[in-house]
Amino acid sequence: METVINIQELSKSFGSNHVLRHFNVQLKQGQNMVVLGKSGSGKSVLIKCIIGLIQPDEGKISVLGQNIPDLDHHELDTIRARVGFLFQSNALYDSMSVRENLEFPLRRHRATLGNEQVNALVKEALENVGLEHTIDMQTSELSGGMKKRIALARTLILKPEIVLYDEPTTGLDPITAKEISTLMRDLAKKYQTSSIIISHDLNCVKIVADTIVMLIDGFCYAHGTYEELGKSQDIKIKEFFE
Amino acid sequence: MVPKGLKRFLAEAGEIGRFTARFFNEAFKPRYEIQELLRQCYFIGYNSLGLVAVTAFIMGLVITIQSRPTLVEFGAEAWLPKMVSVSLIREIAPVITALICAGKIGSGIGAELGSMKVTEQIDAMEVSGTNPFKYLIATRVMAATLMVPILAVMADAVSLYGGYLGANIHGVVSWSLFWNQVFETLTYSDIFPSIVKTFFFGFAIGIIGCYKGYNSSKGTEGVGQSANSAVVISSLLVFVLDLLAVQISDLMNFT
Numbered sequence: 001m002e003t004v005i006n007i008q009e010l011s012k013s014f015g016s017n018h019v020l021r022h023f024n025v026q027l028k029q030g031q032n033m034v035v036l037g038k039s040g041s042g043k044s045v046l047i048k049c050i051i052g053l054i055q056p057d058e059g060k061i062s063v064l065g066q067n068i069p070d071l072d073h074h075e076l077d078t079i080r081a082r083v084g085f086l087f088q089s090n091a092l093y094d095s096m097s098v099r100e101n102l103e104f105p106l107r108r109h110r111a112t113l114g115n116e117q118v119n120a121l122v123k124e125a126l127e128n129v130g131l132e133h134t135i136d137m138q139t140s141e142l143s144g145g146m147k148k149r150i151a152l153a154r155t156l157i158l159k160p161e162i163v164l165y166d167e168p169t170t171g172l173d174p175i176t177a178k179e180i181s182t183l184m185r186d187l188a189k190k191y192q193t194s195s196i197i198i199s200h201d202l203n204c205v206k207i208v209a210d211t212i213v214m215l216i217d218g219f220c221y222a223h224g225t226y227e228e229l230g231k232s233q234d235i236k237i238k239e240f241f242e
Numbered sequence: 243m244v245p246k247g248l249k250r251f252l253a254e255a256g257e258i259g260r261f262t263a264r265f266f267n268e269a270f271k272p273r274y275e276i277q278e279l280l281r282q283c284y285f286i287g288y289n290s291l292g293l294v295a296v297t298a299f300i301m302g303l304v305i306t307i308q309s310r311p312t313l314v315e316f317g318a319e320a321w322l323p324k325m326v327s328v329s330l331i332r333e334i335a336p337v338i339t340a341l342i343c344a345g346k347i348g349s350g351i352g353a354e355l356g357s358m359k360v361t362e363q364i365d366a367m368e369v370s371g372t373n374p375f376k377y378l379i380a381t382r383v384m385a386a387t388l389m390v391p392i393l394a395v396m397a398d399a400v401s402l403y404g405g406y407l408g409a410n411i412h413g414v415v416s417w418s419l420f421w422n423q424v425f426e427t428l429t430y431s432d433i434f435p436s437i438v439k440t441f442f443f444g445f446a447i448g449i450i451g452c453y454k455g456y457n458s459s460k461g462t463e464g465v466g467q468s469a470n471s472a473v474v475i476s477s478l479l480v481f482v483l484d485l486l487a488v489q490i491s492d493l494m495n496f497t
Binding site: 048051073080081085087088089090091093094095104105109 | 354357358361362363365366367368369370371372373
């Protein structure tokens with residue numbers, strides 16, 4: 001399988017806080033990789049480095065064959081059109097309706113699309129998450145679970161090859177969290193995406209993960225499938241799976 | 243040793259200077275966010291119309307009523323429209339408009355951008371192939387720079403109308419006499435500098451509001467702080483700029 005993300009010797013510090021230390025990981029095409037780690041262990045920093053929102057101190061981040069830290073704004077935009085990012089806080093634009101939120105990335109990255117094509121893609125994205133009726137609602141009228149679904153629809157509207165999820169089930173009740181996790185898995189299958197998922201939620205991990213990477217003290221401490229890591233006798237790994 | 247407060251002030255001033263330089267570097271290069279600029283002009287201009295009009299009307303009325311007794315004492319009541327029009331056009335209407343805008347627009351921009359920052363909406367915009375500095379900052383600063391002068395011109399007219407009503411509370415001044423006296427008194431050197439300075443007021447309000455909001459931190463607490471300090475700093479800057487404008491027009495013999 002082709003490698004779509006290849007991270008080598010990635011380091012990032014904030015003052016004296018060394019968040020990532022010579023971190024290495026590879027994501028293969030079609031693979032769903034979960035990054036597990038304690039709060040503040042640098043998981044969000046990792047995926048923000050991948051999308052170019054944070055500049056690493058050193059190391060290589062190859063995404064779809066291009067080294068992210070070397071790219072200029074224009075090249076970065078081209079890569080970002082192929083990589084979706086689901087924010088922990090959803091990051092839906094408060095001043096816009098659901099329709100406008102979904103249209104925004106299309107109007108920016110696919111400026112040549114006509115109104116009919118844009119409408120069709122918005123409709124398809126909403127159907128995927130089962131929220132067609134919310135199209136003309138303001139984001140403030142949506143519940144937490146609905147916001148997460150709309151954010152997911154916005155992330156996937158450009159049909160990205162890679163999707164980065166930053167704690168997709170945080171703040172949701174267990175039933176909604178399970179629904180979102182199942183939706184993520186189904187949509188990954190439908191659109192053949194590869195994904196990196198940052199999560200603490202073991203139920204979510206169980207549903208979506210093909211492989212798991214444990215980020216501890218800035219290093220890739222362990223990796224394997226859910227079953228493999230679940231059986232591990234290592235204390236630091238057991239802490240997560242108990 | 244440099245006092246801590248002075249050091250912080252200089253660091254902040256330097257950061258605002260750098261932010262302003264970035265605005266000039268990015269705002270006039272494509273891609274131009276015309277639609278968002280028009281939207282911001284509507285929010286900043288049209289939505290402030292009522293508040294500015296009411297305030298200007300009251301200021302015109304009050305200044306006229308308060309000035310009248312002094313002029314009557316010197317037997318110069320007939321000069322009332324002249325005196326009121328000069329003070330309103332030169333100073334009161336532009337400064338009051340700018341202060342109202344600093345309160346309404348400055349806090350609005352500071353809070354909006356601050357909350358966008360803490361809820362990762364600005365990052366989401368960047369990921370969506372949009373330069374957030376151009377889309378959010380350049381449009382808001384330009385809209386404030388363009389709209390404050392228009393609001394100030396409207397405030398000039400409304401405050402003069404307030405002055406006309408004020409002059410008629412205790413005396414009788416006909417509509418045509420009042421306006422004849424106003425236009426006889428006002429010259430190019432009264433109107434031009436007062437309009438020019440409002441562009442600078444608008445720019446200062448926009449840039450400070452955006453700077454504070456865009457650099458907001460510390461979660462929701464930071465949003466409140468951004469809005470608050472945007473109002474305080476931009477109001478103070480309005481007075482500083484006004485002082486500078488008066489000095490410059492004095493040097494250029496506009497007074």
